[in-house]
Each structure stands twice: as structure tokens, then as C-alpha cells.
Amino acid sequence: MRFASLGSGSRGNALIVEAGTTRIMLDCGFSFAETCARLGRLGLEPHHIDAVVVTHEHDDHMCGAAPFVIQMKIPVYMTPGTRAATGRKFKRAHCVCFDPHAPFQIRDLLIHPFPVPHDAREPAQCVFDDGAVRLGVLTDVGTPTPHIRNMLSGCAALVLECNYDEELLRTGPYPPSLKARIGSRYGHLQNGDSARLLASLDVSRLQHIVAAHLSETNNTPQLARSALADALRAHADEIHVATQSEGMPWFELR
């Protein structure tokens, strides 16, 4: 299995997961042209993508999904709640609903979804499983739950939200209502929460860890890196960051 990011943050998210001849895009928060350009940086063309999985209806995860799947004639997977929240956007798409507690297969990849507390209709995040290794993805979550810990334990790679630094958010320029939303139990994870979550997981098989969905206003890559590195007792250089403009290159799992 290998994975890469087209970009990560509040202005757009998309992650590519590849196993065998199967390639899945998790979320599509960029325009069709932008998605194609970013796929090109990874040596991919749009027709290389077999399916899109959407985690929730927020624009930074979904705004490009309908144009992409309709144009490419591929299926899009989401929870029934996300489907309901998207109105008529996917009317012309081949939309498959999944139960956020039940694994489902897309060609060579088994996907284990799990529900997360976030201010969307029925948000879910995913663990990707190729039969040998697992990749756990967690962004857009207000509070880690015991179920989330179970799902992410034992993964070979983790993409983990480090949305904000508590102090930078508190003293930063956002209006109080937005600060409250981000910091709520249904908002986003701050560096310290992500680090505590990571420290509570079985990381005996962990090969790669990527900090994702960093706020460009309320966080810095250095702060996210050092929080996760402390949790693993690792060096900050061993923590990767998926950025808004560049995403991140391929990471291979053995």
C-alpha cells in the first residue's frame, strides 16, 4: 500500500490511497482542474482513480467530489447522513451509502469506517486495509473517543489531525464564536489532544505518521511536529506534515 496527499487544510483536502491496482481518493475538496493538476504532481491522471470516499459534507472535503465522480463516471461513497446533507449535488452521480460501523470493500482495499464527533450530519473517518497493513486517517474530529482509539491502534501509518495550537487559537484573530466552534467537542483537534491520542495508541507497527489539516492561522508545522514527536519520543524530523498547498508525496508501507 502507498498513500499521498493532494493538499490538507480548511481550503481543501484529498488523500490518495493505492493498493495493487486500486486507487481511492478520500475526500475531494478542490475544483476539477485543481484536482487534476495535483494528481499530476503524483504521476497520476484522473482516470487512475477508481472511487471517491467522502468523510462529511463540509466544503473543504466535498466541494470537488460531485464534478469529479460525474465527469469520471466513478462511484462515490458516503454515509446516509452525509448524502442527505448534500441535497441534490450527487443526483447525477453513482452514490453508494455505507454504514459507518460496517467495513466495505472497494476492489483491493477493505475500508473500516468509524463515526467521529464533528459538527456535520453523519461524519466518518476511515482505516484502509490491504490485508497486510493498515492506514488510519483521522481529521475533523472534536474529541477522540474510545472507539477511535481502537480503530487507530496497530496501524502501519497514521494521518492525524493537528488543527490548532491552543495558545495561538486563544490569542489569534478569529472571532469568539469561531474560536468556540473550533475548540468545541464537535470541532477540531488541537496539537495536545492529537499527541495524547497518539500516546494512547498501539504504535508498535507504525512506519509513518503525518500531521494533517493544520490551520494556517492557528498552528505551525513546527508546533504540530514537536507535539507528535514528544508523544512518540521521536525526533521532530520523523513527523511528516501534509500541507495545504503541496500536500505530501507518496509514502510506501511494507
Ligand SMILES: [Zn+2]
Ligand atoms: Zn475539514
Ligand SMILES: [Zn+2]
Ligand atoms: Zn469538517
